[in-house]
Amino acid sequence: MRRVAVITGASAGLGAEFARQLRAEGYELLVVARRAERLAAIEGERWVADLSGEAEVERLAAHLASRDDIALLVNNAGFGTQGFFAETALEAQMAMHRLHVLATVRLTRAVLPQMLRRRAGAIVNVSSVAGFGRSANNVSYCATKAWTNAFSEGLWLELQGTGVSVQALCPGFTYTEFHDVMGSDRAKHPRWMWMDAAFVVEESLRNLGRLYVVPGWKYKVFLAIWTKLPAWLRLRLERRSPNGKGAPGVIN
Numbered sequence: 001m002r003r004v005a006v007i008t009g010a011s012a013g014l015g016a017e018f019a020r021q022l023r024a025e026g027y028e029l030l031v032v033a034r035r036a037e038r039l040a041a042i043e044g045e046r047w048v049a050d051l052s053g054e055a056e057v058e059r060l061a062a063h064l065a066s067r068d069d070i071a072l073l074v075n076n077a078g079f080g081t082q083g084f085f086a087e088t089a090l091e092a093q094m095a096m097h098r099l100h101v102l103a104t105v106r107l108t109r110a111v112l113p114q115m116l117r118r119r120a121g122a123i124v125n126v127s128s129v130a131g132f133g134r135s136a137n138n139v140s141y142c143a144t145k146a147w148t149n150a151f152s153e154g155l156w157l158e159l160q161g162t163g164v165s166v167q168a169l170c171p172g173f174t175y176t177e178f179h180d181v182m183g184s185d186r187a188k189h190p191r192w193m194w195m196d197a198a199f200v201v202e203e204s205l206r207n208l209g210r211l212y213v214v215p216g217w218k219y220k221v222f223l224a225i226w227t228k229l230p231a232w233l234r235l236r237l238e239r240r241s242p243n244g245k246g247a248p249g250v251i252n
């Protein structure tokens with residue numbers, strides 16, 4: 001039986017690592033990104049598409065819905081911005097919401113019916129530790145990743161007993177191209193906070209079937225405490241962080 005894994009944002013970082021590890025596990029790949037020359041290095045079906053555009057998402061979704069061999073969908077494509085919401089380019093904020101939220105909705109809706117028919121399959125939504133926080137300079141990113149968590153939780157409830165699983169993968173700082181694209185200096189954050197993409201993807205795939213996957217014990221401990229705090233205290237602490245004072249910074 002063919003097992004096809006669809007990976008968005010496979011031209012770099014975590015997506016490229018998902019492609020490498022899933023290929024090694026015997027999956028056939030359907031990889032998506034805007035940079036064709038990067039996808040060319042990956043063996044499998046390649047879709048060159050800007051997933052922040054409605055028509056291109058629709059074209060891919062219709063294709064996925066017409067097939068019956070999609071075993072895994074990794075909604076991974078994403079990016080961050082720096083700056084106060086009212087001052088950053090509106091188009092980048094709109095594109096982020098369309099990519100992180102609407103493309104995830106559309107592609108997930110495209111593959112779930114066939115997975116439910118076969119009573120097998122998995123969705124991995126790449127979220128972030130940032131989905132549990134709010135941050136000045138990082139408003140849309142935190143909001144869209146919080147949405148990713150809420151969307152995954154809702155699906156998890158609906159998918160009980162169906163044979164289909166959903167995961168919200170919540171990494172902290174990871175070495176990829178993410179911070180280069182955003183123009184953020186990695187050196188602002190201590191080395192111990194950084195993880196390799198290979199480790200993050202291993203943790204995700206090892207824990208398929210689990211709703212929340214937070215790679216690395218440091219981030220697990222941090223979130224175990226952070227998510228117990230009342231909103232007023234969490235926001236007070238966020239205000240005191242370097243970001244709260246307006247310096248571009250903790251974005252992942």
Ligand SMILES: NC(=O)c1ccc[n+]([C@@H]2O[C@H](COP(=O)([O-])OP(=O)(O)OC[C@H]3O[C@@H](n4cnc5c(N)ncnc54)[C@H](OP(=O)(O)O)[C@@H]3O)[C@@H](O)[C@H]2O)c1
Pocket residue numbers: 008009010011012013014015032033034035036038049050051052076077078079080099126127128129170171172173174175176177178179181252
């Ligand atoms: N790195 C971190 O510290 C970190 C931490 C937590 C969560 N994450 C999340 O991990 C996911 C992957 O990011 P990464 O760290 O691997 O960053 P990355 O190395 O910059 O890779 C991002 C990928 O997304 C693709 N992409 C971006 N915009 C796209 C668009 N409009 N349409 C289609 N593809 C698009 C890029 O491909 P093209 O440019 O070729 O289109 C690239 O393949 C993101 O959702 C990010 O929010 C990252």
